[in-house]
Amino acid sequence: MKERNLTCIVCPRGCSLTAVLDGDKVVSVVGNACPRGKIYAEKECTHPERTVTSTVKTADGSVVPCKTRTPVPKEKVFDVMKEINEVTAGNVLRIGDTVIENAAGTGVDVVICANKG
């Protein structure tokens, strides 16, 4: 059995978690003030994920904020960033509009986070 110390990033409370691992399987989690912490610890030890937030260029030369609709595998973060920096969005945009489908093969779309035009 191995122990791994983590900081839960799901909410601002930032609980200090200790996960007990049997190989790469999480057998128990302590320190979480709510159930989301346990789910986080299990994911973080097996396949960590992050939401990517950034901006995309628009046709008129400005930028608008965007994000991956759901978290993507952590090791794909820079690949997603690369695609975000390669696209140009239109000048009329609404929150939730998709700018990139299936970003970097993650199956997750990148969507717009502000209205424009």
Next chain:
Amino acid sequence: MEKMKKNLVIVGGGPAGMAAAVAAYDKGERDILILERDTALGGILRQCIHNGFGLHRFGEELTGPEYAYRYEAMVKERNIEFMTDTMVIGIDRERTVTAMNKEHGIFRIEAGAIVLAMGCRERPKGAFNFAGTATAGIYTAGTAQKFVNMMGMMPGKEVVILGSGDIGLIMARRMTLEGAKVKAVCELMPYSGGLARNIEQCLHDFDIPLLLSHTVVEIHGKDRLTAVTIAEVDGSRRPIPGTEQTIPCDTLLLSCGLIPENELTRGAGIEMDRVTNGAKVNADRETDVPGVFACGNVLHVHDLVDYVSEEAAIAGGAAVRFLRGETEANTLIELATDGKVRYTVPERITEIKETKVFFRVGDVFRDKKIVVRAGDEVLLSKKKQKFAPGEMETVTLPADALRKAEGKTLRFSIED
């Protein structure tokens, strides 16, 4: 000069101002005007493109612009009047608001009640004194955030960050994602000023070193920054000779705290709290000038916009009660702190009813209790694993407890 009359004037159209307006409207007030100096509503959230907002308020994780938009939509649905590109330049004790914009020039509004929601700004470069003259390449973290997120411009490629406040941590990740190399985050104190989750996801994720008890002692470069010299500091925060190291970089970001923007408040002679740098208020967030309320970051610096919205709703609702003559102004209970607890908001209580008190501590305390006393009597005692200066805490005092404290001072302390 043009003159107007309004029941409720709200200064600032950030999350605090918008939430105050919505709460006032929902309590039945219709004659509301929000004044915002920027080109759009939304406040500082427009540049905070990362996620993590709204978990408390909306039960989902939103980015800053999405959170701001939720409130903007509520303002617009209710047809609440607002003026952008409009700067408030003065308020007085008679609740006259002086403002200016292109359309009206300088104009006056006689307000029945005022909610102050001007937010905060970052401590500027002038607040630091390092040796060296380079100026290009040194920005506050918030300015860099505006460059990158709103103008699409990167301030530099090799970055050192001084101060581990949340905006600095967020910018460490943001600049790394955009291809910059963040070489270190130096923090003068032996603990970070930012949230644990931001240290984890903004620094650890990218192996960015956090150097606690370190500061910048010298900046190099003639015009543009070329390097900084950092050093470890001792318990009195003085650099320890011999610990200096020079890090080549073209950008230094300063993330050393936020200061409430209270020029207007001071101008009106409103009583201030020397610790929060905001007005002293009662539980309604009313200042010592009747009918003038304050909420959000102009009152005390919040880490979470969710709490800003909550506080602003209190202030907006109370402003409506003031207009109807339903509020109490006489102080029944004063709140005091032991120094370990740095401050409380509110600072006084004028009505005996369940009251939520926000507070911050001045140092990291582990396995201690927050104790609230009236005279010798303990009204509340709550144990916590960890209290940290970077995180705002709350206690809720029931009406019964406050009844016992009437006429006395409530003392907040951290104890074993």
